[in-house]
Amino acid sequence: MILHEHFDINQEGHLTIGGLDTVELAREFGTPAYVMDENAIRGVCRTYRDAATRAFGADALPLYASKAFSCREVYRIAAEEGLGVDCVSGGELYTAISAGFPASRIYFHGNNKTDRDIADAMDAGVGTFVVDNRDELHALSEEACRRGITQRILLRITPGIDPHTHRAIMTGSVDSKFGSAIETGQAMAIVREALSTAGVELVGLHCHIGSQIFDLEPFSDAANIMIRFFADIQKECGVSLSELNLGGGLGVRYTEYDREIDYADAIAKIGKIVVGFCEENGIPVPKIILEPGRSLVAASGLTLYTVGSVKEIPGFKNYVSVDGGMPDNPRYALYGSQYTALIANRANEPRDYRATLAGRCCESGDLLGENMEIQRAERGDILAVLVTGAYNFSMASNYNRLPRPPVIFVKDGTARVVVRRETYEDLIERDI
């Protein structure tokens, strides 16, 4: 096992995923390629479902925050595993609906939904909108009234929590583009307004404090603040809201330096805390929604590349260049995200070489990581970057007109393409 159960090394010394040899996968499907272990995804889905039911009761619902990795197959899997999904754009919604995902279990997010998004989501019969702000509340109300429907909504609230994560993935503080803050009084104002707005039914509140969080304390603090706010609403408005969405954000182990995290245990602990806070505040335990993205898919995946040039600059760095880079994984360039990499065809050799992994784009920032521990590399080697299942494919671009890699799912000893490789023809398809 390397980092996660489904990564291992076989007798030839090759890296495997879900029991399949990654060197053979690279030969069969080409590189770069994303490869994901379907059973790993399904396993975490079940962990979340079972743990949420145990902690919060049968009506608890984990949603898959599908911005982490969005394609038709993953929505089919989420549907089969009994999850809801969170969509943040018309495109994610379109993909989910086209995969047959039940619209009633879709929560439609986003801090700036367009009129078209709102109309499309209502056309599709989306179950719940998570309303970010007053402008959106009014636009939604108008469209619902025009259609003669009542739309179920949650309001997005910022509880004012600093979860000690990277600034770019921290979302729950007062100064945020997301939601309305309790501290400023704006949250209570929008609750009052929503309660008297035609065409919408306010059923509850949502918060999401950030991402890649390992400590439970920020979640506990957020839950405490939200539940007290539920009680305040009951006191001031005489309304008992029935649904609390606690967002996503549980961390994932990317390197040996990251802690392992037991999601079932984390959910059980959060459950106890939430039930306790509800008792303290004298309110019934609401229907609890969890919204994991990264933790459902990140660990399932790896990316396979072919090594090209290897450049050793005396007194400086060793550069190992691969046939992908920031277009298929922009996370190091964006956040300095750390990954584990290895030479897949010599995975059993010690990782005693230090290298900066470079992509093939015309940007010196096009790196997958610096000073990474890998095996000594040479042209033609297959290099694997582990734990790339979240925010890689979904953030991919065509910079330098690089076609995006395919997504290969492995399951029970077989591999299949779930998103085919982009072709040069695809690249010019929209050009006049």
Ligand SMILES: *Cc1c(COP(=O)(O)O)cnc(C)c1O
């Ligand atoms: C991104 C996001 C999530 C998922 O976050 P992860 O860290 O991937 O679990 C959940 N809810 C909302 C509103 C988000 O924006």
